Amino acid sequence: MIEVPPSLAKLTSGFSWEPxxxxxxxxxxxxxxxxxxxxxxKVQSAHAVxxxxxxxxxxxxxxGKLTVPRVLYYGKDEANEYLLMxxxxxxxxxxxxxxxxxxxxxxxxxxxxxxxxxxxxxNCPFDQSLDMKIKEAKNRVDQELVDxxxxxxxxxxxxxxxxxxxxxxxxxxxxxxxxxxGDFCLPNVIMENKKVSGFIDWGRAGIADRYQDLALAIxxxxxxxxxxxxxxxxxxxxxxxxxxxxxxxxxxxxxxY
Numbered sequence: 001m002i003e004v005p006p007s008l009a010k011l012t013s014g015f016s017w018e019p020x021x022x023x024x025x026x027x028x029x030x031x032x033x034x035x036x037x038x039x040x041x042k043v044q045s046a047h048a049v050x051x052x053x054x055x056x057x058x059x060x061x062x063x064g065k066l067t068v069p070r071v072l073y074y075g076k077d078e079a080n081e082y083l084l085m086x087x088x089x090x091x092x093x094x095x096x097x098x099x100x101x102x103x104x105x106x107x108x109x110x111x112x113x114x115x116x117x118x119x120x121x122x123n124c125p126f127d128q129s130l131d132m133k134i135k136e137a138k139n140r141v142d143q144e145l146v147d148x149x150x151x152x153x154x155x156x157x158x159x160x161x162x163x164x165x166x167x168x169x170x171x172x173x174x175x176x177x178x179x180x181x182g183d184f185c186l187p188n189v190i191m192e193n194k195k196v197s198g199f200i201d202w203g204r205a206g207i208a209d210r211y212q213d214l215a216l217a218i219x220x221x222x223x224x225x226x227x228x229x230x231x232x233x234x235x236x237x238x239x240x241x242x243x244x245x246x247x248x249x250x251x252x253x254x255x256x257y
Contacts, residue, residue: 004082005082012039012041017033020040027083037087039086039087041085042081042082050203050204053081056071066115066119069086072086088190088198092186094224099225103232105194107236109196109236110235110237113236116179121178124179126205127207128182129207133208134167136256148160151163151255167249170245170252177208178209179205180213181199181205182208184216184220185219186220187220188200211246218247218251
């Protein structure tokens with residue numbers, strides 16, 4: 001347990017704290033277990049690149065549109081940001097318990113992504129299009145914030161600046177813009193009875209090409225269960241002709257984040 005602002009301490013009094021280590025994030029995440037309900041708390045340095053305030057704003061915008069955690073508290077002090085959220089019941093999609101019926105689970109995952117992409121974008125204030133993503137990627141390269149040790153196997157040993165040049169030269173000509181999750185990996189999808197019960201970790205959400213999500217989902221499924229299971233996910237999403245070049249491009253883009 002860590003020291004938190006008094007107003008947050010009052011809200012979390014009586015809960016037991018369990019650190020969550022799955023996933024890659026600048027934030028520390030805790031499961032707070034109560035007698036009747038559970039909550040999740042993210043704590044992140046006030047000087048981190050990705051701000052929890054942004055995730056709070058996106059969660060509030062999404063309320064009523066998709067099944068997402070409800071914001072229970074947001075606060076900030078000189079050291080940290082704090083984001084307390086409600087729990088979505090279920091197990092994340094990377095859990096090995098899904099192996100007893102992976103096809104059904106992955107088809108549901110594809111349908112779940114389709115529901116995200118159907119959210120209307122005409123009044124969406126969150127821009128994650130290529131102009132914005134490339135600008136942020138350059139900023140991260142210039143400030144040496146890219147973790148070169150965490151590159152995918154196909155890019156191991158390469159330098160961030162070299163990859164950024166590749167990012168610029170291979171930029172797709174068009175974008176098929178939809179509302180995207182931004183980090184649609186299996187740990188960020190919650191399942192119950194092989195059906196999607198909700199989505200978490202919305203800090204990178206916004207208007208982007210649909211392949212932002214498709215590419216990361218394909219990589220995550222391949223890593224967790226094997227690439228032979230990807231077609232079940234694509235069947236649930238109801239896509240026939242995959243653009244492999246865009247899939248590879250958005251997996252390359254993710255190296256900077």
